Amino acid sequence: MTQAPPLPTLAANKLPADPTPHRRPGRLRKALRRRWQLYLLVIPPLAYFVMFQYVPMANGIIAFKHYNVIEGIWGSDWAGLEYFERFFTNPMFTTVVSNTFLLSLYALIASFPIPIILALALNEIRGRFFKRTVQMVTYAPYFISTVIVVSMAILILSPRIGLISEVTGFFGLPATDYLAQPDFFRHVYVWTEVWQTAGYSAVIYLAALAGVDPALYEAAKVDGANRLQKIWHVDLPSITPTIVVVLILSVGSIMAVGFEKAFLLQNPLNLSQSEIIATYTYKLGIQNADFSLATAVGLFNSVINLVLLLVVNKVSKRVTGSGLW
């Protein structure tokens, strides 16, 4: 109220000839003058991105240096590719990389189709109450923290007091300590993940299904399609673009499997399958303070991740015609 009316803006707007921006020098300066408040607004969030995203990227240089605290990041001596060599020749290399890869691949394959099936089934239901109940309930675990999901898994799988051993015990089977078996780690990881996220992921497909043109259903009906044929010929093709995007994003983050959960589910007995790149980086970097080596390992991971994403996007564009960009 106390502010003077911003006359320049007003005046500029009254001009019918106000051109939609063309590429010419002075465009930015003009925009800065007219839209200075917007530029002011964007400074703090951009400062955040520079500080906590781009500076860390630049800090990645320590993977190529013998980082030490006294000399600092830029003052430390160059190490060339020494730390990468150390990682590649490390006996842990194969274990950690293949664990990461297998775990994410398994998670991807298991957690990808289930939300689609859930969404297609929900889409068939006409009764609002049942539909909403299923949706609300399957969605809820998404709100539970990883710490809690892991502790629930530990309690339920516990050989002495867990739900599972009670059930297997009922059938006369011996109690097993699942989390002490390396072979079991991946199953626990992946299926708790599915349990936690299936309902949430289904929402995206439900949204896509809600947008299907009713005329297509009419046409299918006229052609005498049954329920399954309708799902197969109308529903699935309609949500294919959404499926593709979700798939690309999942493949793109294949090497970025959740550190948090793997770390929580880890114990000395299952390390042979539960040690993944992220947990290994944490141990090297934070616990052993071997910053340069840990950064080299992390960088290796990020690069593979980026390459995977680019490749998948390219393939998808060629095959289905749609991609992320």
Place this chain on the structure above:
Amino acid sequence: MIGVYILLVTFLLVVLLPLWYIVVSSVSSPGAVSAGRVFLWPVEFTLRGYEVALTNPKILSGFANSLFYTAVGTLLSVALTVMLAYPLSRADFVGRKVLTGAVVFTMLFAGGMIPTYLVVQATGMLDTRWAMIIPKAVAVWPAILAITYFRSAIPDDVREAGEIDGASDLRILWKLILPLATPMIAVIALMYAIGQWNSYFDALIYLRDDSLYPLQLVLRNILILNTDSGADAASALERQQLANLLKYSLIVISTVPMMLIYPFVARYFTKGLLLGAVKG
């Protein structure tokens, strides 16, 4: 059609049973839980686990810390996200393509754990409450959601009307755009709040002082590492049993705040995700 119902009921039970088992165990007697006598209904009903959990000073301080981090963190994150997203949603904001690209790129390629740690260290935030809030203040996904929302759900006429009335860009955003964007704000606030409430990893890396620990890290120490049973005076057996009971109660307690918020925001959430999906 029967098949569809069977499928959905299976989904329902698979999700519900573990949750129900935890709740039932949390109100059963420690002995019954340890003996495996609890399955679908409480045995020897007791609230002892809740009593122990809610009188443990570490749990209480963790709870308070988490409330603080969640409230302050969410407020800051939402504010910064809107400050970023609104200008980037405006067609007349010169440079928006470059800036959007720069923001989205951080989704594809990240500096990594140690290089980020070094920044946090250099800014002197290690072992302070700031470390829990600032380093992850803005996330790309909510920002994309907000940009899409501003661009597609709010008609440009609103802004033009404001400009004709002589309002500045800030005023238009504050008085006209934001009230219209309430559903989207609710969604991104919930996204950030869930993230904050559930995170333990930043605390693990950045905090030493356990009086600053958020609830999740306290829970991890009790539930997963078994380092603190919260029942010091009891006998060994009783302590062991109580420790187990405490775990079930703790799981319930720590999940309650999120479950309370969820129904209120759920309807917005579906809408917001829908918009995000349409864009994608």
